Amino acid sequence: xxxxxxxxxxxxxxxxxxxxxxxxxxxxxxxxxxxxxxxxxxxxxxxxxxxxxxxxxxxxxxxxxxxxxxxxxxxxxxxxxxxxxxxxxxxxxxxxxxxxxxxxxxxxxxxxxxxxxxxxxxxxxxxxxxxxxxxxxxxxxxxxxxxxxxxxxxxxxxxxxxxxxxxxxxxxxxxxxxxxxxxxxxxxxxxxxxxxxxxxxxxxxxxxxxxxxxxxxxxxxxxxxxxxxxxxxxxxxxxxxxxxxxxxxxxxxxxxx
Amino acid sequence: xxxxxxxxxxxxxxxxxxxxxxxxxxxxxxxxxxxxxxxxxxxxxxxxxxxxxxxxxxxxxxxxxxxxxxxxxxxxxxxxxxxxxxxxxxxxxxxxxxxxxxxxxxxxxxxxxxxxxxxxxxxxxxxxxxxxxxxxxxxxxxxxxxxxxxxxxxxxxxxxxxxxxxxxxxxxxxxxxxxxxxxxxxxxxxxxxxxxxxxxxxxxxxxxxxxxxxxxxxxxxxxxxxxxxxxxxxxxxxxxxxxxxxxxxxxxxxxxxxxxxxxxxxxxxxxxxxxxxxxxxxxxxxxxxxxxxxxxxxxxxxxxxxxxxxxxxxxxxxxxxxxxxxxxx
Numbered sequence: 001x002x003x004x005x006x007x008x009x010x011x012x013x014x015x016x017x018x019x020x021x022x023x024x025x026x027x028x029x030x031x032x033x034x035x036x037x038x039x040x041x042x043x044x045x046x047x048x049x050x051x052x053x054x055x056x057x058x059x060x061x062x063x064x065x066x067x068x069x070x071x072x073x074x075x076x077x078x079x080x081x082x083x084x085x086x087x088x089x090x091x092x093x094x095x096x097x098x099x100x101x102x103x104x105x106x107x108x109x110x111x112x113x114x115x116x117x118x119x120x121x122x123x124x125x126x127x128x129x130x131x132x133x134x135x136x137x138x139x140x141x142x143x144x145x146x147x148x149x150x151x152x153x154x155x156x157x158x159x160x161x162x163x164x165x166x167x168x169x170x171x172x173x174x175x176x177x178x179x180x181x182x183x184x185x186x187x188x189x190x191x192x193x194x195x196x197x198x199x200x201x202x203x204x205x206x207x208x209x210x211x212x213x214x215x216x217x218x219x220x221x222x223x224x225x226x227x228x229x230x231x232x233x234x235x236x237x238x239x240x241x242x243x244x245x246x247x248x249x250x251x252x253x254x255x256x257x
Numbered sequence: 258x259x260x261x262x263x264x265x266x267x268x269x270x271x272x273x274x275x276x277x278x279x280x281x282x283x284x285x286x287x288x289x290x291x292x293x294x295x296x297x298x299x300x301x302x303x304x305x306x307x308x309x310x311x312x313x314x315x316x317x318x319x320x321x322x323x324x325x326x327x328x329x330x331x332x333x334x335x336x337x338x339x340x341x342x343x344x345x346x347x348x349x350x351x352x353x354x355x356x357x358x359x360x361x362x363x364x365x366x367x368x369x370x371x372x373x374x375x376x377x378x379x380x381x382x383x384x385x386x387x388x389x390x391x392x393x394x395x396x397x398x399x400x401x402x403x404x405x406x407x408x409x410x411x412x413x414x415x416x417x418x419x420x421x422x423x424x425x426x427x428x429x430x431x432x433x434x435x436x437x438x439x440x441x442x443x444x445x446x447x448x449x450x451x452x453x454x455x456x457x458x459x460x461x462x463x464x465x466x467x468x469x470x471x472x473x474x475x476x477x478x479x480x481x482x483x484x485x486x487x488x489x490x491x492x493x494x495x496x497x498x499x500x501x502x503x504x505x506x507x508x509x510x511x512x513x514x515x516x517x518x519x520x521x522x523x524x525x526x527x528x529x530x531x532x533x534x535x536x537x538x539x540x541x542x543x544x545x546x547x548x549x550x551x552x553x554x555x556x557x558x559x560x561x562x563x564x565x566x567x568x569x570x571x572x573x574x575x576x577x578x579x580x581x582x583x584x585x586x
Binding site: 074083085091093154 | 470484
């Protein structure tokens with residue numbers, strides 16, 4: 001069942017076409033990785049899908065509705081989103097930050113307090129992101145990578161049908177990079193639709209059911225890893241070739257100076 | 258500390274400060290007489306001093322402080338910036354400008370509500386300018402600098418307006434507006450500001466959930482389901498109503514709105530939504546204490562409460578600015 005989709009979606013940012021007639025759909029239980037060079041339009045596509053970026057042409061659908069027509073709280077219950085910029089303006093505790101993920105479930109209300117179910121969900125999400133031991137720490141006292149894991153837990157905590165993560169592994173150490181992709185892919189096994197923008201082609205190929213390749217705002221390829229990351233796409237879009245051992249090598253190394 | 262006990266404790270502190278303020282003054286009135294007067298007894302002159310002079314003044318100080326404290330907390334949440342404050346950002350100065358224009362050009366005498374409304378309009382303009390220019394997208398430094406510019410500009414325009422005004426004025430009037438005072442305020446002053454304080458306070462509290470979500474940035478807050486349009490509107494209007502009404506009553510009193518939220522923030526686990534009520538109570542108590550200090554200080558003429566607030570508040574502001582982490586993000 002399709003949870004969200006873009007149909008011929010285009011977005012212009014000034015002179016630049018950030019998104020150029022992109023169409024794809026994501027279904028429940030599916031893990032999709034979105035890859036592409038810097039400036040390919042990945043973040044814009046993710047934001048358009050959940051209604052954070054307005055389309056200049058085409059159509060976005062979230063659970064059958066136009067995201068822009070949904071009430072903010074309805075949208076909050078349909079999609080969880082981990083933005084690339086993981087900010088906390090205030091040094092709230094990791095637990096309180098994760099609880100904000102349940103905002104649309106009433107945690108945000110004027111005099112709201114967490115009930116036991118919410119507490120359990122928060123503890124569970126922190127554990128999934130390997131951040132349980134950080135629960136009581138003020139987030140500004142955490143390292144960049146630790147903060148990233150707390151924000152990941154925030155995106156995991158709510159039972160939304162769609163989970164969208166923009167470069168979730170950025171600034172993580174290697175072990176946590178690997179675990180993050182695994183944790184997100186596992187969410188799909190519980191029936192959620194999971195969409196991840198990433199630069200890690202190897203992880204995308206390993207964990208995703210499907211890969212979307214974006215370049216210059218256009219969708220270049222859409223299919224299972226072996227099909228989407230074809231020799232041609234790798235060379236044309238990324239300037240890479242598979243090294244035959246699950247890794248990639250640059251086709252034309254930067255000239256030595 | 259959990260929220261309810263904290264609010265109760267700060268509320269008690271505020272009541273205690275008010276009681277001390279009512280006890281303090283040049284007329285020698287004993288503790289017993291004061292208590293009796295508060296409860297409706299005591300002799301006529303004593304009751305008059307307590308109910309018509311000391312209590313309105315103390316309560317004005319408390320309500321003005323509380324408005325500025327709540328306004329500071331809301332602005333900090335909206336702009337995601339611990340240095341935001343109606344005084345520092347020029348909101349108070351723009352309010353004073355609005356009030357001064359209507360008073361010295363003779364409009365204020367048409368209806369008593371014109372002064373608070375003009376002060377509030379000045380506040381709305383300044384918060385809108387700040388939000389349009391800054392609004393969480395620019396760094397702390399830029400935002401503060403815009404506020405400093407706005408503040409100086411409004412101060413200069415206030416002086417200019419008084420120079421051009423057809424109505425006579427004295428230098429002490431200008432000083433009253435720019436340095437703030439709660440001397441000789443009556444129940445009538447409180448009465449005209451009260452509706453704006455009530456509505457502003459309610460709007461500030463309604464903005465609280467959105468401010469909480471905004472901790473994570475605008476995109477994340479929207480994705481969480483926060484209604485940011487509503488949050489912005491409520492926060493801007495709430496802060497403007499609270500500040501505008503406070504300035505209409507007492508002139509520009511700086512730094513309370515930054516020091517109070519800073520002091521109570523650790524007590525509410527840094528939650529920008531939970532910060533509003535405790536900030537208001539703490540700021541109210543602080544301004545009552547500042548007014549007691551002003552009345553006890555051996556100066557003639559009496560020191561302005563705005564001067565006392567700045568004497569303590571400005572160094573605190575510098576200290577907060579110097580020690581804030583992530584400054585200039």
